Amino acid sequence: xxxxxxxxxxxxxxxxxxxxxxxxxxxxxxxxxxxxxxxxxxxxxxxxxxxxxxxxxxxxxxxxxxxxxxxxxxxxxxxxxxxxxxxxxxxxxxxxxxxxxxxxxxxxxxxxxxxxxxxxxxxxxxxxxxxxxxxxxxxxxxxxxxxxxxxxxxxxxxxxxxxxxxxxxxxxxxxxxxxxxxxxxxxxxxxxxxxxxxxxxxxxxxxxxxxxxxxxxxxxxxxxxxxxxxxxxxxxxxxxxxxxxxxxxxxxxxxxxxxxxxxxxxxxxxxxxxxxxxxxxxxxxxxxxxxxxxxxxxxxxxxxxxxxxxxxxxxxxxxxxxxxxxxxxxxxxxxxxxxxxxxxxxxxxxxxxxxxxxxxxxxxxxxxxxxxxxxxxxxxxxxxxxxxxxxxxxxxxxxxxxxxxxxxxxxxxxxxxxxxxxxxxxxxxxxxxxxxxxx
Numbered sequence: 001x002x003x004x005x006x007x008x009x010x011x012x013x014x015x016x017x018x019x020x021x022x023x024x025x026x027x028x029x030x031x032x033x034x035x036x037x038x039x040x041x042x043x044x045x046x047x048x049x050x051x052x053x054x055x056x057x058x059x060x061x062x063x064x065x066x067x068x069x070x071x072x073x074x075x076x077x078x079x080x081x082x083x084x085x086x087x088x089x090x091x092x093x094x095x096x097x098x099x100x101x102x103x104x105x106x107x108x109x110x111x112x113x114x115x116x117x118x119x120x121x122x123x124x125x126x127x128x129x130x131x132x133x134x135x136x137x138x139x140x141x142x143x144x145x146x147x148x149x150x151x152x153x154x155x156x157x158x159x160x161x162x163x164x165x166x167x168x169x170x171x172x173x174x175x176x177x178x179x180x181x182x183x184x185x186x187x188x189x190x191x192x193x194x195x196x197x198x199x200x201x202x203x204x205x206x207x208x209x210x211x212x213x214x215x216x217x218x219x220x221x222x223x224x225x226x227x228x229x230x231x232x233x234x235x236x237x238x239x240x241x242x243x244x245x246x247x248x249x250x251x252x253x254x255x256x257x258x259x260x261x262x263x264x265x266x267x268x269x270x271x272x273x274x275x276x277x278x279x280x281x282x283x284x285x286x287x288x289x290x291x292x293x294x295x296x297x298x299x300x301x302x303x304x305x306x307x308x309x310x311x312x313x314x315x316x317x318x319x320x321x322x323x324x325x326x327x328x329x330x331x332x333x334x335x336x337x338x339x340x341x342x343x344x345x346x347x348x349x350x351x352x353x354x355x356x357x358x359x360x361x362x363x364x365x366x367x368x369x370x371x372x373x374x375x376x377x378x379x380x381x382x383x384x385x386x387x388x389x390x391x392x393x394x395x396x397x398x399x400x401x402x403x404x405x406x407x408x409x410x411x412x413x414x415x416x417x418x419x420x421x422x423x424x425x426x427x428x429x430x431x432x433x434x435x436x437x438x439x
Contacts, residue, residue: 001151002151003147008138022103027218029140029191029277030143032048032089035116042086061096065101087114093119094120094121100117141346142309149181151195161178161424164411164424169412183329187312190308215314234272240257254266277306279305280306282353284301287356293352317336326408334378334379336380345376347426348429371433375389376404378406402432402435407420
């Protein structure tokens with residue numbers, strides 16, 4: 001498999017202001033695997049300490065806070081020297097508070113060493129567990145559609161997607177197979193293990209089983225790691241996700257979790273799921289001003305699952321949908337397509353993602369990048385008629401020079417509307433720049 005985040009790791013390695021790295025992300029998105037692949041590129045390889053499976057190593061961090069002494073002790077314990085040309089991986093670092101705290105001292109006293117930490121549920125510790133200003137962060141999500149294509153042996157299709165440098169129709173020779181591959185991605189998703197099962201065995205039943213095991217592992221984490229008082233509420237929110245996304249208006253409703261439920265009772269549970277990287281929370285804005293965060297409505301938001309394939313499995317959408325035309329894109333009000341779009345648009349760490357609504361109209365996403373602010377509408381088929389964009393432009397025509405529409409319609413620029421096929425969602429930022437240059 002190929003993960004594009006490895007380019008970010010190389011950039012971190014070469015940075016003159018490099019600090020110890022903490023790799024964030026949900027359980028089973030491939031954090032440890034990626035660090036091991038990266039470690040193989042170092043002249044002296046990598047040394048991995050797993051604080052969950054090797055708890056005896058915790059004592060080495062309790063006896064001293066001196067980085068050089070820690071390196072000496074780890075070298076002896078590992079049976080090999082740890083040098084400036086070694087990647088030192090602290091896996092499941094959340095299991096050892098002293099190791100987490102040691103990152104501060106490595107930053108201050110031994111910045112020449114390459115230290116990278118990873119672990120499950122580290123996002124839950126961001127508020128009180130990390131040395132402030134002493135670490136670099138990188139967040140890893142599920143595999144993107146383009147990464148899925150690479151793993152599936154379709155590097156030629158990825159090469160084509162990345163080569164598009166003009167706003168014009170995608171030839172059927174590429175468009176038809178890309179639509180079929182995207183259907184598969186909606187079923188399999190981007191979690192590495194289901195992707196591996198699919199690409200090696202092409203067995204969707206086994207993919208279903210593996211996805212079910214991942215969902216079960218997440219649910220086990222609720223009881224193991226969440227505050228006891230919040231566990232029942234977390235389960236209710238988690239189980240309500242398919243029904244929340246099945247509504248035409250996908251604004252999150254606490255009453256859909258449990259009759260009579262109120263925000264103050266469930267807010268902590270929702271934030272736990274968000275901080276565990278299991279959910280994406282996208283807030284409403286009252287107007288598309290700069291920055292968007294200044295116009296955030298904290299009481300109105302939508303939530304999406306971390307992975308479209310897990311959403312499909314969690315909703316128990318039958319695999320038979322795969323063979324029924326484009327039904328897969330349209331299932332429960334296009335929820336899969338919108339969840340997929342939320343994933344693709346969130347990959348850029350410098351992009352901010354919100355949505356806009358003014359009853360009865362809604363723009364699915366409002367994307368802020370270094371190039372500006374762009375409303376993004378998601379349509380699950382080829383019928384792209386919508387009053388929402390017209391309504392949005394009636395308010396903000398002067399502020400908006402380009403709107404993006406993700407659908408099954410071919411690539412085109414119709415006035416202010418940039419039509420982007422769903423299979424090109426990973427390239428939206430680049431296509432926006434091309435379209436603005438053309439216009």
